[in-house]
Amino acid sequence: MHARADTAAEQAASWPNEIFAVLQRFEVRQVPYVPDAGHSQLIARVLASPGMRGIPLTTEEEGVALLVGAFAGGQRGVLLMQSSGVGNCINMLSLTQVFRFPFLTLVTMRGEWGEFNPWQVPMGSSTQAAFELCGVRVLRASHPAEVREVVEAAAAQAYNACTPTAVLLSQRLIGAKEFTK
Amino acid sequence: MSKANLLDRRRVVSALLADRKEALVVGGLGAATYDIAAAGDHARNLYLWGAMGGAVMIGLGLALAQPQLPVVIITGDGEMLMGMGGLATVGLQKPANLSIIVLDNECYGETGGQMSHTAASTDLVGIARACGIQNVHAISTLGEVEAFAKTLQDVAAGPRFASVKIDSANLERVLSSRDGNFILNRLRGSLGLNPM
Ligand SMILES: Cc1ncc(C[n+]2csc(CCOP(=O)(O)OP(=O)(O)O)c2C)c(N)n1
Ligand SMILES: [Mg+2]
Numbered sequence: 001m002h003a004r005a006d007t008a009a010e011q012a013a014s015w016p017n018e019i020f021a022v023l024q025r026f027e028v029r030q031v032p033y034v035p036d037a038g039h040s041q042l043i044a045r046v047l048a049s050p051g052m053r054g055i056p057l058t059t060e061e062e063g064v065a066l067l068v069g070a071f072a073g074g075q076r077g078v079l080l081m082q083s084s085g086v087g088n089c090i091n092m093l094s095l096t097q098v099f100r101f102p103f104l105t106l107v108t109m110r111g112e113w114g115e116f117n118p119w120q121v122p123m124g125s126s127t128q129a130a131f132e133l134c135g136v137r138v139l140r141a142s143h144p145a146e147v148r149e150v151v152e153a154a155a156a157q158a159y160n161a162c163t164p165t166a167v168l169l170s171q172r173l174i175g176a177k178e179f180t181k
Numbered sequence: 182m183s184k185a186n187l188l189d190r191r192r193v194v195s196a197l198l199a200d201r202k203e204a205l206v207v208g209g210l211g212a213a214t215y216d217i218a219a220a221g222d223h224a225r226n227l228y229l230w231g232a233m234g235g236a237v238m239i240g241l242g243l244a245l246a247q248p249q250l251p252v253v254i255i256t257g258d259g260e261m262l263m264g265m266g267g268l269a270t271v272g273l274q275k276p277a278n279l280s281i282i283v284l285d286n287e288c289y290g291e292t293g294g295q296m297s298h299t300a301a302s303t304d305l306v307g308i309a310r311a312c313g314i315q316n317v318h319a320i321s322t323l324g325e326v327e328a329f330a331k332t333l334q335d336v337a338a339g340p341r342f343a344s345v346k347i348d349s350a351n352l353e354r355v356l357s358s359r360d361g362n363f364i365l366n367r368l369r370g371s372l373g374l375n376p377m
Binding site for chain 2: 029030058064065091095098162
């Protein structure tokens with residue numbers, strides 16, 4: 001079916017735990033998300049954490065709006081989504097410029113690096129450009145060893161310098177989704 | 182345009198906010214924001230001039246961050262229809278301090294009064310209930326508005342949702358600040374939080 005062939009390797013990956021540790025260090029409290037397989041380990045950590053609230057969304061733009069309210073009330077947040085979800089956020093991303101609130105999102109990439117599913121390619125190909133058109137800075141992590149420092153830099157510039165920032169977690173990092181048995 | 186026996190939106194909003202105390206208030210773009218401004222500018226008003234479909238979720242983020250304070254979202258039927266998924270998200274999180282009020286004139290008043298789905302087929306109260314919000318109200322009299330207003334202060338019995346049928350008259354605009362950063366930081370200041 002649609003199970004990943006590399007589930008075992010993925011479960012062993014340590015970078016999702018490193019992301020979780022960075023989020024803890026920055027005192028992130030609200031973690032809105034639309035699930036993506038590449039985020040599954042991080043989402044599980046968030047949902048099991050007493051200090052963070054994982055908030056399932058029906059669509060990604062809800063998360064942008066949620067983070068405005070979180071900041072207004074004194075809490076930091078981070079939006080977890082996959083690249084297709086970025087297209088769902090476009091108008092709501094105006095809020096990063098209107099309110100100048102600290103916006104951080106971690107995006108698992110699809111539609112690149114050995115993609116099987118053509119439906120992921122159009123949005124995956126324009127994810128970075130879409131963010132940049134909306135005034136969101138983009139950083140990318142493609143190798144396990146660089147994830148921690150990229151996410152740390154992104155969190156620092158988002159929360160300390162109020163620079164809206166997206167981290168793209170490359171499909172090369174996550175592994176292309178395997179569709180054959 | 183005004184139909185007989187329908188409530189005046191300004192009277193509804195001033196009744197909702199007359200005894201607001203510590204409440205934080207989020208206004209959906211357009212007329213709801215003007216109504217809130219007309220009831221009196223306040224540091225704890227988060228006026229929206231855009232982000233259509235985002236009012237409920239902004240209120241949810243605020244309610245989760247400040248669980249001891251009442252958070253009141255006041256928005257239009259058109260704005261609510263664009264962000265209906267947010268009701269499902271609220272129904273899942275169940276913030277007890279959150280109240281959502283839709284000023285339902287059954288049209289998109291701000292853009293020329295084109296009819297909305299609530300005029301014909303969509304039941305927002307039913308949708309809120311079906312999303313897991315148990316405290317729901319279909320309101321059509323000022324007495325009901327006043328009774329509902331008292332419950333906003335109860336931060337243990339939400340989330341609650343009310344649809345208030347109002348008349349579709351377009352009233353004179355009362356303009357709040359449109360500077361989002363100012364509005365946001367003023368609200369944070371009222372909570373003892375620094376600008377950044
Ligand atoms: C994404 C988006 N689409 C359309 C508009 C145009 N627009 C501004 S206000 C509005 C309707 C608001 O209707 P409602 O929420 O019912 O408020 P009312 O004026 O009827 O009280 C629309 C469609 C917009 N601002 N943003
Ligand atoms: Mg309307």
